[in-house]
Amino acid sequence: MRGSELLTAIQRFAYGIGRLGSSLLLSVFSLASVYVYWGLFHLDPVLTGWANAIGKIVIAVSGFLAGYVSDVTVTRWGRRKPYVVIGAPLLAVSFVLYFTPQYFVMPGDQLALFAYATFFNSLFHLSYGLLLTPFQSWMPEITEPPERVGLSRIQNVSNILSNAIGVLLGFVMPTLLSNPSDVKGILLLAGLACLEILLYIPSLVMLPVERKPAPRPDIVREVRIVTSNGSYMKWLLAQGLVSVATTMVTSVILSYVTTVLGIEGALGSVGFAVVLLVMMIVFFYVWGHIAAKRGKGKTLLISNLVLVIVLPFTLVLGQFTLPVDTIVLGYLFIAMGAIGLSGFQLFPYAIIADLVHKDEIKTGENRAGMYTGFNSIPLNIFQTLSYVISGYLLAMPEVPGKGYTGGLIWWGPVCVLFVVLGSLVLLKTNVDPELQNQDAGSRAK
Numbered sequence: 001m002r003g004s005e006l007l008t009a010i011q012r013f014a015y016g017i018g019r020l021g022s023s024l025l026l027s028v029f030s031l032a033s034v035y036v037y038w039g040l041f042h043l044d045p046v047l048t049g050w051a052n053a054i055g056k057i058v059i060a061v062s063g064f065l066a067g068y069v070s071d072v073t074v075t076r077w078g079r080r081k082p083y084v085v086i087g088a089p090l091l092a093v094s095f096v097l098y099f100t101p102q103y104f105v106m107p108g109d110q111l112a113l114f115a116y117a118t119f120f121n122s123l124f125h126l127s128y129g130l131l132l133t134p135f136q137s138w139m140p141e142i143t144e145p146p147e148r149v150g151l152s153r154i155q156n157v158s159n160i161l162s163n164a165i166g167v168l169l170g171f172v173m174p175t176l177l178s179n180p181s182d183v184k185g186i187l188l189l190a191g192l193a194c195l196e197i198l199l200y201i202p203s204l205v206m207l208p209v210e211r212k213p214a215p216r217p218d219i220v221r222e223v224r225i226v227t228s229n230g231s232y233m234k235w236l237l238a239q240g241l242v243s244v245a246t247t248m249v250t251s252v253i254l255s256y257v258t259t260v261l262g263i264e265g266a267l268g269s270v271g272f273a274v275v276l277l278v279m280m281i282v283f284f285y286v287w288g289h290i291a292a293k294r295g296k297g298k299t300l301l302i303s304n305l306v307l308v309i310v311l312p313f314t315l316v317l318g319q320f321t322l323p324v325d326t327i328v329l330g331y332l333f334i335a336m337g338a339i340g341l342s343g344f345q346l347f348p349y350a351i352i353a354d355l356v357h358k359d360e361i362k363t364g365e366n367r368a369g370m371y372t373g374f375n376s377i378p379l380n381i382f383q384t385l386s387y388v389i390s391g392y393l394l395a396m397p398e399v400p401g402k403g404y405t406g407g408l409i410w411w412g413p414v415c416v417l418f419v420v421l422g423s424l425v426l427l428k429t430n431v432d433p434e435l436q437n438q439d440a441g442s443r444a445k
Contacts, residue, residue: 014205022131025166029124030247031170031253034048034252038255043113045391051114053385054118054384057384064373078210087127089197094123098120139151173185222367231431237425244415263330272331276338306343308416310336355433389414393406393410
């Protein structure tokens with residue numbers, strides 16, 4: 001134990017601000033990665049889906065392995081810092097190169113474009129797992145319980161800010177990249193990449209190496225313990241099923257807004273982005289307030305219900321003449337969708353943290369790295385499934401008289417199916433374990 005030796009306020013800020021850059025890149029990547037390749041570079045939608053799916057398989061493996069390998073790494077710079085030094089630049093470079101195939105691939109070469117997209121999508125996700133799992137596992141090794149709430153608050157603010165900016169830039173990015181002779185898109189990509197690297201430097205310079213002894217875990221034993229945790233495994237299933245829907249929403253929404261709702265250009269995209277981010281930020285606080293009274297599980301079910309009600313309207317908007325203008329209904333659709341999505345974005349880290357805490361109380365061992373890393377395997381497998389399904393949906397025949405694929409109206413009901421399945425599992429899952437009483441009991445012993 002370190003006694004009263006806590007991090008300074010500046011050190012806590014240096015750590016908490018680190019994720020802003022990488023979360024910003026991930027937010028932009030999630031929104032624009034499918035649309036840019038399908039809509040701008042004209043890669044076959046099935047191949048676009050598979051390129052993104054393979055990237056998710058890569059992060060499932062890299063996130064898990066990075067947690068374990070960094071646990072057992074021994075260097076003069078500690079066991080987490082080396083992975084931040086390597087991962088941050090790799091993430092930045094792969095981000096820029098993924099969105100600039102026009103400089104490296106001949107127009108119309110589908111095979112080369114698919115290979116390029118797959119390689120740099122995979123490199124981006126490999127780098128993200130290599131960077132974020134060790135970085136997140138670093139926190140419990142350099143902090144004590146009294147300072148973690150404040151540190152988590154800084155991280156949450158960083159995540160909210162990165163999501164807000166990422167939504168805006170994700171909607172605008174396709175417009176900026178649509179003209180190869182316009183350098184604004186390239187400058188924006190380069191600026192975001194540099195920002196991501198710079199924001200990790202303060203933590204590397206100002207934070208200490210791990211003061212707690214390096215664990216020597218038996219990976220087979222650790223996996224057996226983690227997978228025997230019933231609440232954890234059921235949560236992974238519930239989270240994975242809902243993530244099929246949320247990943248599909250994120251990857252298809254740009255195509256839906258521009259093609260079905262007819263909102264094109266930077267101004268229209270920014271309008272939708274502003275509505276999306278404002279509603280998400282507002283409901284981060286609303287859901288948090290409700291969760292404090294009713295628990296995270298019940299609150300998450302409410303936010304899922306919003307998605308179940310809203311998403312089927314993709315079969316209606318733009319398909320029939322309605323008394324209300326389609327653009328107005330589109331803004332309402334985006335706003336309600338953001339309310340539902342915000343719950344799923346807010347709670348997973350807190351749920352995992354509580355389940356890890358309960359395990360630590362029960363076993364007396366801290367395996368935060370293993371729980372965090374193992375979580376990436378099923379989660380990204382489900383997200384892989386989402387991209388594959390999205391690709392085949394976008395390859396459906398055109399809607400008669402509309403000029404766009406039927407997948408752009410059927411993705412909503414498909415998402416609802418997975419939200420409902422995930423919610424049914426969540427009903428049987430305890431994601432609000434009693435921790436305070438158990439903690440008191442442990443200390444008493």
